[in-house]
Amino acid sequence: MTDEQKRLITVTVPVLKENGVLLTTHFYKRMFTHNPELKNMFNMGNQQSGKQQTALAMAVLAYAENIANPMVLLPVVDRIGHKHTSLDIRPEHYMIVGNHLLESIKEVLGEAATPAIIDAWGAAYQQLASLMSGHEAKLYEKQTIKTNGWTGWRPFKVGKKNIESAEITSFYLYPTDGGHVPMHIPGQYLSVRTFLPDLNLNQARQYSISSAPNEEYYRISVKREKGQNLDANGLISNYLHDFVNEGDVIDLTSPAGNFILAENIAAPIVLISGGVGLTPLMSMLQSLTGKNHTQPITWLHGCRNKSVHAFKDQLDQITSTNSNVKQHTFYNVVTPEDIANGVMEGHLDISSILELHQHPDTNYFICGPSAFIQKQFQDLQAQGINKNAIFFEEFGPQLLQLN
Ligand SMILES: Cc1cc2nc3c(=O)[nH]c(=O)nc-3n(C[C@H](O)[C@H](O)[C@H](O)COP(=O)(O)OP(=O)(O)OC[C@H]3O[C@@H](n4cnc5c(N)ncnc54)[C@H](O)[C@@H]3O)c2cc1C
Numbered sequence: 001m002t003d004e005q006k007r008l009i010t011v012t013v014p015v016l017k018e019n020g021v022l023l024t025t026h027f028y029k030r031m032f033t034h035n036p037e038l039k040n041m042f043n044m045g046n047q048q049s050g051k052q053q054t055a056l057a058m059a060v061l062a063y064a065e066n067i068a069n070p071m072v073l074l075p076v077v078d079r080i081g082h083k084h085t086s087l088d089i090r091p092e093h094y095m096i097v098g099n100h101l102l103e104s105i106k107e108v109l110g111e112a113a114t115p116a117i118i119d120a121w122g123a124a125y126q127q128l129a130s131l132m133s134g135h136e137a138k139l140y141e142k143q144t145i146k147t148n149g150w151t152g153w154r155p156f157k158v159g160k161k162n163i164e165s166a167e168i169t170s171f172y173l174y175p176t177d178g179g180h181v182p183m184h185i186p187g188q189y190l191s192v193r194t195f196l197p198d199l200n201l202n203q204a205r206q207y208s209i210s211s212a213p214n215e216e217y218y219r220i221s222v223k224r225e226k227g228q229n230l231d232a233n234g235l236i237s238n239y240l241h242d243f244v245n246e247g248d249v250i251d252l253t254s255p256a257g258n259f260i261l262a263e264n265i266a267a268p269i270v271l272i273s274g275g276v277g278l279t280p281l282m283s284m285l286q287s288l289t290g291k292n293h294t295q296p297i298t299w300l301h302g303c304r305n306k307s308v309h310a311f312k313d314q315l316d317q318i319t320s321t322n323s324n325v326k327q328h329t330f331y332n333v334v335t336p337e338d339i340a341n342g343v344m345e346g347h348l349d350i351s352s353i354l355e356l357h358q359h360p361d362t363n364y365f366i367c368g369p370s371a372f373i374q375k376q377f378q379d380l381q382a383q384g385i386n387k388n389a390i391f392f393e394e395f396g397p398q399l400l401q402l403n
């Protein structure tokens with residue numbers, strides 16, 4: 001890009017940001033009108049709830065804002081790249097998005113959109129698209145060269161469906177082609193895609209793998225999402241609970257994500273989960289105990305009450321057979337029986353656990369709702385724990401900027 005192009009970008013970013021909602025609304029409307037097939041790729045729930053429709057266009061603007069030093073955005077490119085590869089997004093899709101984004105910029109800027117300004121935006125988008133699709137090409141390559149690796153969508157059969165709590169059900173997923181699967185890294189997620197007859201669309205969602213790495217199957221554990229309005233229930237989670245049964249087939253992409261347990265980690269581990277956020281941590285715990293990790297592991301879990309406490313029996317069994325694993329459980333509502341079993345009342349509070357940071361190398365993994373992650377992160381920092389030792393996963397577009 002020329003210096004003049006960079007200058008033109010810098011001058012127009014504030015106008016586009018000011019009109020951010022107009023830009024993104026325009027962009028998605030345009031894209032879904034001209035390329036309706038992309039509705040199968042995007043989360044139409046996110047589009048409705050307004051949570052994420054700005055993510056793509058806003059990320060482009062954030063990049064443009066840093067056009068003088070785009071490298072500051074590299075860590076974000078890796079996270080988005082994992083999400084994109086998990087949705088099978090390929091270089092040709094960047095062409096379509098770029099075309100609609102440029103047309104939307106023209107429409108928002110109106111007469112101010114001179115040919116030089118549009119050229120500059122074209123060059124900036126191209127640069128970002130090459131950076132991102134180049135990184136994604138490396139991620140696809142890594143997936144391909146893994147033993148049993150694959151990229152894109154692959155059909156899997158539900159081998160077993162198991163109720164884990166009043167709200168969470170597990171699905172054990174085996175490839176229909178009879179092949180094996182690559183071992184995931186504990187903490188990773190995969191995308192599940194299924195056809196929704198009511199929408200006449202395919203829809204995909206991410207689910208953390210809750211089983212320990214193995215070459216036979218992946219287990220995901222899905223919480224039935226009730227909408228805040230009674231008529232707005234979660235599309236895929238309810239579909240999986242109600243209509244996907246043993247023997248049915250759904251499509252999966254390869255494990256992705258960088259919320260992961262380092263290989264051969266030899267440090268104490270603290271796993272902190274809220275509600276269904278326990279799924280990636282179950283994979284970590286089962287993997288660690290399966291490998292005879294001898295360092296202390298502390299499992300902290302908070303949920304509303306015993307009826308929604310998934311994997312309780314399995315966790316009790318793991319703690320009773322591994323002397324290095326301790327668990328502390330918090331229920332919002334406790335019964336005398338819960339108290340007798342050592343459950344604490346109220347929201348998960350790390351300050352009530354004395355032996356949490358006995359070793360400076362301890363790694364902390366948090367997963368749960370955004371407000372939960374934020375609270376645990378702040379409480380850990382208040383105890384003097386370095387933020388570089390704290391890792392977290394949000395079950396939605398990453399909006400938190402904590403470390
Ligand atoms: C990395 C990652 C890992 C994840 N791991 C897991 C996991 O292990 N287990 C798990 O259960 N989930 C997990 N999730 C969340 C999962 O991907 C889905 O977001 C979740 O299942 C909800 O999807 P859905 O289709 O049921 O709901 P959607 O239809 O996508 O709706 C999402 C929420 O918005 C509400 N909503 C939708 N439309 C409206 C509307 N018009 N008005 C008001 N509210 C509305 C819904 O009721 C619901 O609560 C993970 C997400 C990510 C990103």
Ligand code: HEM
Pocket residue numbers: 038041042043044046047052055056057059060079080083084087089093094095097128129132396397398399
């Ligand atoms: C330079 C171009 C792009 C940028 C800057 C960008 C940015 C982003 C960001 C920030 C997210 C959210 C990540 C998260 O969940 O934390 C995201 C998710 C996503 N992106 Fe992109 N993206 C680009 C190109 C594309 C293309 C070409 C496609 C496909 C046509 C695409 C499809 C998606 C989808 C489907 C999601 C998941 C969210 C959803 O389903 O609504 N993106 N992208």
